[in-house]
Amino acid sequence: MGPVGPVALDADDGDSAEDAQLVSRAREGDMRAYDVLVTRHRGRVFAMIRNMIHQEAEAWDLSQEVFIKAWQALPRFEAKARFTTWLYRIAHNVVYDWTRRKKIESVGELNDEIFERDRIDPASATTPEAGEAPDEALARGELRVKIEAALAKLTPEHREAVLLKDVQGLAYKEIADVMGTSIGTVMSRLFYARQKLQTLLKHEYENR
């Protein structure tokens, strides 16, 4: 079963080809090309990091760090990987370095910032399509908050696996590359992450 939802990166062959051209120019020192690459990918990187650490301002800084590191590492970028996947790999390292620096005990922690009011704004881009009844939109917004809270209670490894698979739409092999592990480990992490999420969201999904 392919990725469900708003992203279907497998269909981005054209984008990947354009990325490859931009990467080639950026490697020659063309910062205009790199600027375009940043613009094309900053949204995904920022969303991924924000979903990982639940801190908007830190996510903003760390996302920039990803692109700075990516620029430095461009000579080592191998075209066999998608630029997007490669960026996620760098983002993975940046987030884990940051986590180590901050000495965050992620398990069981929940940052209140994820409940910022604007994140459950029914008018936000992540809400269901227009035409939805207000009460239904509100319910979806509440569900989103609960899901984010549940994700925040997972270990960083489990959370990252779920986000890369279900939100970013990466294939298992790509997730394994990003996380620097095997496909088997990815499957295992997804399995246990889903078990935990089911427990945490029991009331949301049991009676559907």
Place this chain on the structure above:
Amino acid sequence: MNTKTDETLLARWLEDDLEGAELAAFEREIADDAGRFAERERIRALKRDLATLLPSSVEPPYPDFFNSRIERAIREQSGPVAEPAARRSGWRAFWLPATAVAGMALAFWLGTKAGTRTEVVAAPAPSAVELAAAPQPGLYTPERGVDAEWFSSEDAEATVIVLEGVDAIPDSMDFSETVSIGDDSQGMAGLKTPETKEVRQ
């Protein structure tokens, strides 16, 4: 029964990763376990919600600033970056803690404070060598459609910030209330913008 294998198969089945004979064999094995099928449906529902409720892409706040900070960091770490000679950088110049408008106000205010000067000197654009050797300031223009360029010339003893696309400044604007200057000897002698033509004292 190999528990480890079962768990791997179960994980793949829950992920909808089994196909063909493998799928059929596994589902025959758990055919009597309605709980497993219910669990898979719950997981499918959760995956759908994750995909639809959590955005895969979120534009970071102040996206232009976001980009310009990256460029500034790269330039600080890497030194002058080679660029195609025929192409002017498409980045919105460089970043400066003050906004471009504040920079313009600063330059204008300094120009009015420089009482000995009677005319703003239009500085010649610096050569590539000069630009590469001189420390590069950052200019950030938060307003879309506004481009800023910075020129400095020792010969002309002038630093010029050129803004394109900014609205005309009302005569009533009091610049002294918008900027804080610690040192008047920064070398910013004047300002010229296409919109305001040439500023002369």
